[in-house]
Amino acid sequence: MKVSGETKIIGIFGYPVTHSLSPLFQNAAFEALGLNFVYLPFLVKPEDLKGAVESIKSLNMVGVNVTIPHKKKVLVYLDELSSEAKMMGAVNTICYRDGKLIGYNTDGKGFISSLTKEGKFNPQGKRALILGAGGAAWAISFALIEAGVKRLNIANRTIKKAEILLERLKEFFQDKCEITLIDFDKVNSSIVMNEVDLLINATSVGMHPEDSLLINPELLAPHTFVYDVVYNKKTKLLKAAEDRNLPCLGGLGMLVYQGAYSFEIWTHKKAPLKEMKEVLKEQEKCFVT
């Protein structure tokens, strides 16, 4: 990559941000298409978010990705929101176009693409159980209902957060899907697990080697597809699903697809998925398993 006077700048705002894989595969994508763009990580403290967002305009950047902990707080600094971002109350992609900062959320779409294209799992008419009620769980819950799941069960350690998500989902999808909360300490039962076609770990549990399993793998039903959004390593949950020969996926696919949708918003070009995945595959070899 050669930086010149015409290089266009895209970045990611996060705190922390050093762990992000987005610079790796976004720059690989620009290179693959011969685009004079560069993607940079920006460590943005919560108290500096407003100034950082204003700098997208003042520095004439193309846009940015937004990650933890800014996805919700950033909304108030934007001029327009896509329908997904509005619904989810969270933004992971900002595009600066015609003098306006427009917020999008590509996480849910990225999850569905990974699930259907890589996992060959069609969520239509299925029963899903999602663990978590944070940013990832919000995006995935909305996307799953839009994709036609029949039932969505939500279980989160902090019940209040699950209640807020439930309320918001019901506001948008009153009759489209049966949505219920399950006590976090009651998910480990065969009655619950036998009725799950798709289990999603949308918590951060599994990111660290010392993390214990949230689900007893003995209870996973033979028809269950297991999706773990954690992408920095092969989690214990994923290993347990593999050991039981269950169809399963880790979060790298979701990561690359959400990035591909962001890429397309910024560049108006089809994202070179092959090259983006290839560079991540190299990275995957370095993962601690």
Ligand SMILES: NC(=O)c1ccc[n+]([C@@H]2O[C@H](COP(=O)([O-])OP(=O)(O)OC[C@H]3O[C@@H](n4cnc5c(N)ncnc54)[C@H](OP(=O)(O)O)[C@@H]3O)[C@@H](O)[C@H]2O)c1
């Ligand atoms: N693959 C992708 O593209 C992608 C995209 C986004 C996020 N992610 C990954 O998804 C995970 C969650 O991210 P997020 O943005 O949703 O984070 P978040 O908003 O901070 O939410 C974290 C969630 O994890 C739960 N949690 C944390 N520690 C727990 C524990 N010890 N036991 C039970 N639950 C626990 C939290 O429950 P409480 O509410 O009780 O705290 C909350 O539901 C992270 O690993 C992140 O890297 C992946």
